[in-house]
Amino acid sequence: MLLGVVKYGTPVLRQKGAVVEEITPTIRKLIADMLETMYAHKGIGLAAQQVGLALQLTVIDVRGATDRPSSLEIGGKAVDVAEHMPMILINPQITAVGRPVAGPEGCLSFPEIYADITRPEVVDVKALDAEGKPIEFRCGGLLARAAQHETDHLHGILFIDRMDRKTKEQLRSDLDSLQEETKAVLKSI
Secondary structure: OOOOOOOOOOOOHHHOOOOOOOOOHHHHHHHHHHHHHHHHHHOOOOEHHHHHOOOEEHHHHHHHOOOOOOEEOOOOOOOOOOHHHHHHEEEEEEEEOOOEEEEEEEEEEEEEEEEEEEEEEEEEEEOOOOOOOOOEEEEEHHHHHHHHHHHHOOOOHHHHHHOHHHHHOOOHHHHHHHHHHHHHHHHOO
């Protein structure tokens, strides 16, 4: 089922997600619905906050982004990224490994707003998968960027919080307009 993607200005985007204690049928359905929603919006990641739920759950699939490579290592061995997509991360923890690099980012909660964001190029990730089993991996490139962006969402951090001051000022009118539109929609509900 397609879910609505909330926009900047919706309070849930600033909420830290609750830890997912067990994989219930409700969580399984939410995962399936989030994947369907992410694909329908042509995204590469979607956090539970973006569909209105403050939970530590995100879905990622970078296969569609052929212009920005990703790397993935499991148990110290390089593996094919595509074989591990889509990726479900529950209660993820990220540790920076690589040097910080700037790269383009967008967000489904910020339509048509893009900016270069500086993040570690390589990260280690620990999480639970869709079955509730522990997973650990090291990733780089776009997958590392997506994992960090989505994990930020789970803690109420938005990509605009990672922008440098100059970029944020350049986008100020677009951000203010989006926030006002969102507040107007929320008032009308």
